[in-house]
Amino acid sequence: MNLILQSLSAERNAIDHIAALAGVAAVDISSAGRHAWRCDNVTLSDALKAQLDAACYSARIDYALLPSASKLSDFKLLAMDMDSTLITIECIDEIADMQGLKPQVSEITEAAMRGELEFNESLTRRVALLKGLDAGALQRVYDERLQLSPGAGEMLAAVKAAGIKTLLVSGGFTFFTDRMKTSLGLDYAHSNVLEIINGKLTGKVVGSIVNADEKQRTVERVCAELNITPGQAIVMGDGANDLNMMNVAGLSVAFRAKPVVRKKAGVALNFVGLDGILPILA
Template identity: 55%
Template sequence: MTTHHLVVQSPGLSAEHAEQLAALAQAQGIARINATAARLLDVQHDDGTRAEVTGWAERHGVDTAFVPAGLKLSGCKVLAMDMDSTLINIECIDEIAGMAGLKDKVSEITEAAMRGEIKDFSESLRRRVALLEGVPADALEQVYTEKLRLNPGAERLISTAQAAGIKVLLVSGGFTFFTERLRERLNLDSAHANTLEISNGVLTGKVVGDILDADAKEAHLRAFAREHGAAQEQIIAMGDGANDLKMLGAAGFPVAYHAKPLVRQQTRYALNVSGLDGVLNWFES
């Protein structure tokens, strides 16, 4: 049976956290990775142990990941990321709506879609975009400048992945106005999203072309992986909402990042309290 380690991490990780989890997982030792993370060595990883460890860790605000011993980041070839609420701190469409005093109406639909309560993402996006009819196109730049921030650990994750030879894909149900700026800013290899229609300096309330939904996210990831010769086990994918689940399912390392409960339940790995660069602690130097 493959030896597994248990990586535990939290901004407030204490020695007691690591020791308690080591006892639950019957670890053969504890190796501190850094101030916020530790590797528990040669742990039990049967379903019962995993459930007990995960339950305890969630109650105490600790992220856990059972990983095969000896994982190397350079063994991966592709990193795929969702944008809104994953790479960045906001849902762009909600903030655009906020510029027109419509944030509550739009964010209510956004939340329901991300929780998986609205099954048809394309329909939910069309409903939200329709509410933006007449909003000045300048609002997009204002959102990018005033509201949009990278989530903690984003730049370190991407730069470290790129240094290891990994190709980075940004694939979003959001908008190209933002993905293109982030692609240039972070030197990403590819980015895909929806295009808002603009006429006479205002949003028309429509999207140009087909909607980039869950199926399209998965298709873009699979095409990108083929382009770069990446097998499933060489793909890291990160997302937070229901429309990310198919993309996450195509990755060997699917990561629910500060995600909705539905996504956490269906995804093997999760970062609930750590930054995006928490992924890096799973790999050994």
């Protein structure tokens, strides 16, 4: 296995300490402002993984263990969650802030992302709290608060250059995913439709909810359209409702994710940006 170490702040002695745990030396592979090191021929064991988990997290170092042959060119689709993954905010929380209800909605959002609350129920409850809000609040959130996560632009440029198709699949709303698809030049987008009547949110979602199962079905459907297998997809997410689609992917990436997602993902990026997948698949 190749062990890839990345950090925005770690000193070289911290990197060497981690490499020593794996019984190998670390070679600097930093490029384009990304600080990364590779350790070749690492023998993985449960004991070593436990050591890496503890040592790397405390030193704010991200690590990935992958077969040495893994390359970006092995993949044909990048599927991304939107809220708190491709972008830094949870859009529904920011919409709720326009109603003075952000704490109530954020609490439900967090419980759902931790896997403590069924997603359909959580979304229905959150959207209901938005009833009566002027639809102009959506544009305000998009204009004033929506920002790409660190490294998103660099990651998207690299995957597009590699000929990889892009899918934005979200438990959020089409108002945002459609605009992101256009502005970023993404190939596919799928999310929920907020009902708006006479310029006001009704507190309801139109049609079926894009939950964990639907996210998985969307990844599988797009893969079928592209005539590829889910094993040729990279899937990125942060919450429990991303786990199903991550489970069918060739590479699952947890980005600044909840513990339940970090534990189950193939790779966890806790400290570096989304472009942290590039040294891993160099």
